[in-house]
Every structure is written in structure tokens, then in C-alpha cells.
Amino acid sequence: MRVMLVGSGELSRELVLAFQRLGAFVIAVDRYADAPAHDAADEALVVKMTDPEEFADAIARVRPDYVVVDTNAVAIDALRTAAESGSTQVVPGVHATQLSLDREGMRRLAADDLGLPTAPFWFAGSVAELAAVVEHAGFPMVVKPVVGVPGQGLSVLLRPEDVEPAWQRAVDAGGRVPHNRVLAETVVEIDYAVTLLTVSTEGPAGPALHFCEPIGHRQLDGDVLESWQPQPMSEAALGAAKSVAARIVRALGGRGVFGVELLVRGDEVYFSDVSVRPYDSGLVTLRTQRLSEFELHARAVLGLPVDTIMISPGAAEVTYADEADGRPTPRPESAAVLAEVLTVPESDVRLFGSHEGAPRLRLGLALATAADVTTARDRVWQASATLRRLWQ
Template sequence: MSRMVSPGDTIGIIGGGQLGRMMATAAKQMGYRIAVLEPTEDSPCGQVADIVIEAAYDDLEGAKKLAEVADVITYEFENIDEETANWLAEQTDFPQGSKVLGTTQHRLKEKEAIQSLGIPVAPFHAIVSIEDVEEAATKIGFPAVLKTCRGGYDGKGQRVVKDEKELRQAAEELIKHGECVLEAWIPFSLELSVIVTRSRNGETAVFPVSENEHRDNILFRSHVPARIDDAVCERAKEMALKIVTGLDVVGTLAVELFMLKDGRLYANELAPRPHNSGHYTIEACKTSQFEQHIRAVCGLPLGSTELWSPVVMENILGEDLEAVLQSISRLDDVKLHLYGKKEAKVKRKMGHLTATADSIEEACEKIESLQRVNVL
């Protein structure tokens, strides 16, 4: 797979959201042209692309149109139709392939794949029908988390259950969307993530570990470097490298981890693409996760992941946007990123703020000072 896609060529991106937008911006800075496949008009990525193909993600004809104009194809989210992914892998330069997509689209397969590499995951049990509830409850115990195997993000498609009655009620609802997986509740003290990249030539690079804070199951804030022991940090990076190599990933992979009080780590979820918790890399690293992804799928040498300075990234949700827009003059010491989405819905990610400083505490203070004057 040692092919190089040169600047001036066209990169096709499936998905027109903010990840595609930032990927496209990084690629255009390097001299590439961008074609995007996206069903909605005036999408975040479409606003900065050279070519826009308006088609559904499961529209094979749309994918064929993208293939006609693109020299290499990548994606900004993993829920691509299986038939389309297989066709792209067979007929186009689609270095990420369809195998990893098939694994990460399905939570049960994903956990089995991670476990097969000798990496700890929460104990789990498949629930294919209501008849599986009793056995799953006995094996996993409570509290636990019931998740749909397909779809769902930011807490969607999952329920925390405290006893068999709650599990049965949740299963009756979620099983309508397909098979589910019941996971034991992990009493974590911190949520971490590692962004790791593997190029089509086999080169790997790992970004600094991010310490993440969630609110209402949505990423609220990322702190980098994570405030954890060096030994735990190295184990987290080693786990990410083992996964990206063991699953033969090409491109960027986000590995979400739970850390227990004693420093033990459990892999939680994977995302085979740039990730919200890696947005800090735009300002704080020598190479951003988006540029690194473009380098990886195009066969260029990977860039340095060195951290320039401590950094805090905080998401801007729909309910925060108006206050941010009314207070632009106060954003002199933080970086503002807005994604170009038309409608500011509650809990919808509309942008993010990034603050760098000499310490995490100082970076947090820059963000929190904005909250005190009602910017957020």
C-alpha cells in the first residue's frame, strides 16, 4: 500500500460535518483539493470543499461519483453503509478499507477485537433477544450499561441499569434497533483518550494523552497533558499502538479509556477517525490530528506529535453559541473554532474554544474567566 497521493490531487471525504471540515482545511493548506459526499446542503465541510456531491451515505451511485473525482477517499465518521464501504475498498484507493469499519460499527465485535489483542475491556454479554436478559444479568451483574451494537454516540443508544427489571425494560426498548451488548459498570476515576495514527506505509505516531470531562454524556472539556502518572500515560499509549497495529488500522484512531483509582486501564470505545478529544492538537501540537490523518492516508511521512504547551479544549454547544457570539471581543486569549452549522440546537456541537498556557491550571482559568462574564 506504499503509494503517495501528492498535493494537487483530490481527496474525497465521506461526511460533511465538522471533522470533515477541519480535515479539509488541513488538506487544503497542504495543497490538496477536496471533494465531499454529504446529503445536506451547505454542510460544514461542503462550505470549504472544491466539489460537493449531495447524496446519502448509503447511496452507492453517489460513492461512485465521488470515486470519479477523487484520487484517494477517506471518511469523517464510521457509520458508512457496508455495501458502499466494500465497493470503495475493491474499486478505489480507500486505504482505510472496510474491515476496521465493520469492527468499529458494531460494539460487540469491537470489544471482541480489542479483547483478542489482550487489552482489558469491561466484562460484556450479548443480548440478541429478550430471552438473553436473565443470563446476561447473572453473568454481568449490576450496575451495568446496556448499549445498542450499532449507532449511537454522545450517550445515545444506551441505558444505565441497576437491576434485572430495569435491564428488561431497557432491552425491550433498545432491542427494537437490533442486537445489544450489556457491559459491566466500570468505577472509573478518569476518562482518557489517545489519538494514534498509522500511515498506509505502516509508520505510527501517538499524540499526548488527553484527560476528558463529560457532561450529559457529551465531551465537555479536554485537558492535555493528562494529570496522571507517567507510567499510566505510557501504558495508555502502548495500548493505543497495540490496537492500531493489531487491527491493521490506516489513518487516525481514537482510543477511549477508563482509568481506575489504582491506575488500571480499560479500553472503552474506538473511533477510526479524528476525534473531538483531539481538537486541542490544532493549536497545541506540532502536527494536528487532521494534518496527521491526511498525511497517513496520502502516504506522506507522519509529522511530530510534540506538545507545544499545556492546553484545554472546551466544546461550544447550541445553548452556548449566542453568548459566545455576543462576547467575541473578550476572546483575545483563546482560539475560537465555529463549524458553520445552520441551526444551534441544544446539546449540538457548534464549535470549540482552545486555551494554551504554561500550565493546565492557567489554561483552565482562561476558559473559566469567560464563564464568569457569561461568555459560556
Template sequence: MKIGILGAGQLGRMLALAGYPLDLDFVFLDPATEACAAPLGTHIHADYVDEHALAEFCVGVDLATYEFENVPAKTAEFVAGRIPLLPAPVALTVGQDRLSEKTLFDKLGIPVPRYMPVATREALEIAVKNVGLPAVLKTRRLGYDGKGQAVLRKAEDLDKAWAAIGGQPLILEAFVPFEREISCLAVRGKSGELRFYPVVENVHRDGILRVARPRADDPLQAAAEAHATRVLEHLGYVGVLAFEFFVASGKLYANEIAPRVHNSGHWTIEGADCSQFENHLRAIAGLPLGSTALRGPSVMVNFIGNTPSNEALAAIPGVHIHHYGKAPKPQRKVGHATVTAGNDAELETRLAQLQALVAAVES
């Protein structure tokens, strides 16, 4: 079977790495000249709205998926009109727009922070009166890794925030004084079969995920699974979906969904019986889903901007190195490492060593 992937970044790269043992081949469509997944398959170098290139893409594959949610809706519709595209384009449409997400969560009875759409400077004033402060003003589309957001703590912050991101569709959300940020990684097969990975506790800095740690027996596992199930069933979803939540006073508040494999699930390559990447491919190809059970204590650390040397990383027991083939660049995800161990104490020791190496190359 040959699978097409819209996008050829690190997620596409890891999908291909998971797919080759299953005897799957890959075609990528991506406008980037040096897309990091390109060496793992055929790379159609073209814009996402290039219909000639899209037609070539569709002829060469049995089915398609995507590795990020900002593929243009018209691209998804073009592909879906010719070959199976999973997850279905409706999931992409919802995941691209924060207002659509929040509206869906409301409809499904999933708790969300107070929110209002904002289209003008005057509408921002009205939204602040209704939502209250502190609040977060966000672009409805494209914002990623902390981009396209502004925190409003006092009335004087409105002008600066509007100058930074105003003039486009926005949403104002009440600031959640969260104790934790977690994600629920779910996979749904073509038959409706559902599997869930252990809840992942995430640590961000400057809006970028730094550390993701699966938590066995997390008290909010069942609630997170219930919320994710509502979304999966409503969308008729097939594949891996990540659902991000804030935890405040022991309660979950929906933040956003990512209709694709997700950074907070990279630990699953070594830390779970079947990785999120393999399970996504199993789901869209109609294969039985693999076990999502945690193999043992593990944690993932992102490499942002630069990576420690292989020699230093390999000297730490239980460290599994993943380079993305990307040139070093500030605030850019260029790789990650997953640490595994036999017990929690051992994991903490190894994690501290890894984080020291990461801090040294980021400084």
C-alpha cells in the same frame, strides 16, 4: 492530490482546513443539504448508498477517507473496490459495532469491563445475572454522544431500559466506577510508522464531551500506547485512531475506538506541533508523519447548543475560536475553543474565564 471524504461535518471541515496548506483538494459525499464542510470543497449531495453518486465520487478523487464511523459498510466496500480507502473498511466494521470492538479487545488481551450481547428481554435478564449491577445497556450500533444507552442500577430499571432501546442488537457492559476518562490519539502511516499524542483527559456531561485536556507525562501513557498499538497493527490501520479508556484503580479498561479523527483531539490544532487533522492526511497520502509533541499547556472546550460572542471570546488571551457553521440547536456541537498559555496557572485562569462564557450561553 484530490481526497474524497465520506461525510461533510465538522471533522471533514477541519480536515480540509488542514489539507489546503498541503495543496490538497477535497470532495465530500454527504446526504445533508447544508453540510458544514461543503464550502471547503465539492459537495456531492447524495445518500451514502446511492451507487451513481458513489461512482461519481470515486472518479473524481485519488483516494478516500471518512470522517465518522457510521458510513454503511456496503458504501465502504463499493469505494474500496475502486480507489484506495483509508483506513481500510475492516476498521470501520469493527468501530461500528460495540460487540465487535469488545471481542477484538478481548482477543488482543486488552482489559475490558464484563459484557454480554443482548437480543431479547429474556437475554437481558440472563446478562444481568452474569454481568451484575450496576451495568450499562447500550445499542451495539449508532449510539453517539450518550444516545442509545441506559444505566441499570437495580432490577426495576430493566423494563424501562428495554422500553427505551430494546428490540435491536444490544450489549450489556458492567459499569466501571472510573476515576477518569482518557483517550489515546494515535496515527499510523502507510509504512507502519507510529506516532502518539499525549494522553487526553476528558470530561463528559449528558454523554457529550465538554472538556479535553492533554496531559504531559501521564502515568498511563505507555499502557495506552501499548493497547492502541495492538489494535493498529492488527487492523493494518492507516490514519488517526482514537482509543477511549476508563481509568479505575490506576488501570485502563477499554471503552471504544473511533477509526477517524476525534473530538478529544481538536486541541492539537493549536496545542501540538502537527494537528491530528494534518497527520491523518499525511498518513493516508503517504507523507512522513508530523511531530505529535505538546507545544505547551492547552485545553479544549466544546460549544454545545450555542456559542459565546466572538467579542467575548477574543477578549480572553490565548483563546483560539473554531465555529462549525452550524445553526444553534440544543445538545448540538456547534464549535469549540482551545486555550493555550505559557504555564499551568495561566491556563487555569483563562479556562475559568472561557467556561464562564460557555455556561452563560448554555443556561
């Protein structure tokens, strides 16, 4: 089985290994040489993935069984041509990939076509339009880019002087996919936010959806993302969450792991966003589940059986740096710091390399498990605080 992995960042390395363990030959593609996943892949290609002709030519030369999209910078027309040829399968699917690059289209699908509950929202194409939306809707408001993974480029507006910085942060978050529109939505009073990882598969019995235990998460000043699994939910809220996730994933089509972002208040559940590939809030599954989000994605792509068994409560923290500030140099005493991190019971760590073009650089990941979520979160706070000393 030949898998062409489009996008070769740090998380793509995990996907490469997951596919290889299942016997696949992986060709990792990115726009520059020595991308993080290139070293792990069986073959590496440097291709301008946003150029329809160059990208289509690369697919034709490689002749993969599967084209797996793991980036926000890709030419949709080339993917559509490959899918229509009948010789390769595009995952998660052309429609899902296209909407993953268009938060406006995704939100309109969810709210207008499917009737899913969402916070009141508007779109703006300039600072002036955003200011007019804020004047109409009032504070506080959340502003997000129309391009990018959930959580990146997000701002909370509390006063008029927040409008222009929020606009700039959102349009910059697209990285190599320039855009000049933002999503603005009213802040809904919630109890917590969750990611419901939903695995869409196609087997002998037909299409099926599988749900992981809900993952709670929160962003700390934009520099740290904390997540934990499971997030306690009422039976009614969990049922509503699965219903919302199932409807949006079925509407998107395709197969693989979909990270459905939801806002929860009591038993009420609001749709917020969806990622069509494994991403940061699901990294906790590297330790909490029998199969991580990357292994689930690989199995779903290849048409193999999956399970979403959680083997232990756990927590994770990802530490970031702004691309504009450059990647901090680890301190000389890094070995001693890592040794101290790993003295935390049931802890683990990942250190990340560079990835060009990412608006937010991942520096490191701390993980911890325990008999309960509270203890796991305490452990990961301790491990992550120590780990951050590498760059301070």
C-alpha cells in the same frame, strides 16, 4: 491528488482545510446539500452514502486517489469494491471502517482475539435482554450503542427504572444507522479515562505508529465534553496504554488517526473503545500540538511525514444540544458574549453550524492554553461558561 471526503459535518471542514493546505483537491460528499464542509471543499456532491449502488457510482465518476471516510453512515460494499479496483485507496481501510460501525465486532476483536483487558461486558438485543443482563451483573452498569462515536448514547444504570431509558438513548444514538443492539458493561473503578491519539503511517521505511500525549476527558451531564492535554500518567500506565493502542490499531489496519479510548486505574489500563477518525476529545489538539488531529490525519492519508509534538498544555470544552430539541438560536448580544469569552487569557472559540442527522448537535467549542493543565482547565471553564450564555 484527489481526495473524496465521505461525510461533510463540522469536523469534516477542518479535514477539508488540512488536505487543501497540502495541495489536495477535495470533493466533499454528504446526503444533503449545503453540509458544513461543502462550502470549504473544491467540489461538493450530494449522494446517499448508505446506498451501495449510488455510492459506488459516485466513486467511479469522481475517480479519487483517496476515499477518506468521515461518517458512520456508509455502504461498506461500495468501499470494498473501490479498494479492490486498485485505482483508489480507502482510508482508514475497509476493515477498520467496517468495525467502526460495529462496536460488538470491535469489542470481540479486542477482548477475544487480542486478549486486551476490558471491563466485563455483554450484548443485548432488546429491553428484556438488557434487563436480564442487569439482573445477572448487578448495578451500576454502563450501556452504550453498538453504533456511534465514543461517548454518544452512553448511560449509567443505577436502578431498574434506568434500563428502558438507557436502551432508548443507545438505539437512538445511531442516527442514520439504525440498530437494535447495545453493549452493557460492568462499571470498573478507575482513576481517569484517556484518549490516546495513535497515528498510523506508511512511509519509505514501512508502517509506523506515532503517539500523541494522552488526553484526559470527562462528560458533564451529556451537554458538555471537557478534555485536556496532557493527562498525567505513571510511566508504567503510559507504557501499557501505548501497548494496548498499538495492538488494536495494528489489528484494524489502515492509516490515519485512531482515537483509542482507555480506562486507567493506577498502573492498570483497560481498553474501552476506538474511533478511526478525528473526533471530539481530540479537538484540544487545535491549540496544544504543532499539528492538530486533522492535520495529522491528512498527512497520514497522503503518506507524508508526521510529528506529534505538543507545544503547550491546554484544555477544551464542547457544548452540545439534543437534536430533538432543535438548535438553539444565539442571543442577539452574541458579539458582546464572544468579546467577553476572548478576554480569557490564551483562549479561542469555534461556533458550529447545523448538520442534519446528527443525534447530538455541536454548538460551540472553547479552547485555552497555559503553562500547566490546571490553569488551562480553569481558563476553559471560564470561557465555556461565558460562551454558553449565547444559547441560554
